[in-house]
Amino acid sequence: MKKLFVIGHTFPEPSTTAAGVRMMQLIDLFREFGYQITFGSTASAMEKSASLEEMGISVESIQLNHPSFDALIGELDPQVVIFDRYITEEQFGWRVAQTCPEAVRILDTEDLHFLRKARELAIKEGLSVSEANVYTNLAKREIASILRSDLSLIISETELDLLQDQFRISSEILFYLPLVTDISILQQAESPGFEQRSHMVTIGNFQHAPNLDSVKWLATEIWPGIHEALPSAELHVYGNYAPQQITQLHDQHTGFHIKGWAQDVNKMMQNARLCLAPLRFGAGLKGKILDAMRNGTPVVTTAIGAEGINGKFPFCGAVEEEPGQLIEAAIRLFSNENSWNMARDQGFNILRNRFDLRLFSETFKRKLEVLNNDLHSHRNRNFVGQVLHQQNLQASKYMSKWIELKNRF
Structure with missing residues (x-):
């Protein structure tokens, strides 16, 4: 039986983060492919971490x-190793390459961290996200990690285009694998209708800067206009790890309710008539929008929120981009049943045509087989990656050895 070793910066929390959902989808895919899976992390499992051992x-x-990692991975002897973000590849990639040189090394980018950070900085400086400077030191680190890896999983077509067109990275070491949905269990006919729903929702882990900024923007510039037009409507804000600056936004009189963690995201979305996702910066795909579509809930968002979602559909x-436009769109969709029904159906159509699990699983399986069967030729075609790996291996190795000795004494 083939073996997969996943190295996680943290344990996946699929009930609180899109990154957690992503990791569990990858694990499920490899289980379907017949792999025996081991998950390793320097972090500890948290209350809402997935029960992997079960x-x-x-x-x-x-x-x-620590040399104990070398002993562990040597004993496991996996055919495939996944790093859950560039940081884990930096920390452990050289050790994997040294101990298990025949293992396929896969980087799951989740989203491009350097792109998200560049956009965040642009917003803070009063610029548009299109003016964000992506040629940063963080970009150098993350792109070096992509080049060192045998394959990098890219979650958004926008990011795939950026890497190929702007940074000239070969498509041979990139693989588009978005967040996916099992369309066979999509119950469009059973989704609650317009009259069965009430209020609006937004959701997001508050350790993620785009979500924190979005809710603050909602509270100060968007919700007051919606509340004035729809005084009986409420906005329910869900998300784990809310800091005081978010909890203090709770206002019973204006219908702005901070709800905390959503135990059942699907039920929460199905009860809501509208999902608000006014994201001013970010990268990758937005799990909240995919959750909304899956449960038949129309969405009002920005270009950043919609990025990579609908394609040609x-x-x-x-x-919309401006607060006034977002307010008008929310009022229209919340109040007009015909517009609401059309938006709901468009969401189901997007899922069927762009995020169906069956569109990607077999193609990904074949890619893995090609890599396992012809890894040396694949690496030779990415010779720059070999050069970077050689340099990084030596630098990381001797720094790590120095830290080992320092800790010992």
Whole structure:
């Protein structure tokens, strides 16, 4: 049986983060492909972490800058290793390459961190996200990690285009694999209708800067206009790890309710008539929008929120940039049943045509088989990656050895 070793910066929390959903989807795919899976992390499992061991997945605690990792991965001898973001590849990639040189090394980018950070900085400086400077030191680190890896999983077509067109990275080491949905369980006919729903929702993990900014923007510039036009409507704000600056926005009189963690995202979305996602910056795909579409809930968002979602298909609601436009779109979709029904149906159509699991699983499986069967030729075609790996291996190796000795004494 083939073996997969996943190195996680943290344990996946699929009930609180899109990154957690993503990791569990990857794990499910490899289980379907027949792999025996081990998950390792330097972090500890949290209250809302997925119960990996109950799924038959082995869990290992690993240490930074410690030879015990070499012994562990040598004993596991995996055919495939996944790093859950560029940081884990920086920390452990050289050790994997040294101990298990025949293992396929896969980087799951989740989203491009350097793109998200560049856009965040642009907003803070009063610029548009299109003016964001992506040629940063963080970009150098993340792109170096992509080049060192045998394959990088890219979640958004926008990011795929950026890497190929702007940074000239070969398509051979990139693979588009978005967040996916099992369309066979999509119950469009059973989705609650317009009259069965009430209020609006937004959701997002508050350790993620775009979500924090979005809710503050909602509270100060968007919700007051919606509340004035729809005084009986409420906005329910869901998300784990809310800091005081978010909890203090709770206002019973204006219908702005901070609800905390959503135990059942699907039920929460199905009860709502509209999802608000006014994101001013960010990257990748937005899990909240995919959740909304899956549950028949129209969405009002920005171009950043809609990025990579609808492709050539009509969006599942409205995409606007200015607070006034967002307010008008929310009022229209919340109040007009015909517009609401059209947006709901467009969401289901997007899922069927762009995020159906069956569109990607077999193609990804074949890509893995090609890599496993012809890894040396694949690496030779990405010779720059080999050069970077050689340089990084030596630098990381001797720094790590220095830290090992320092800790010992």
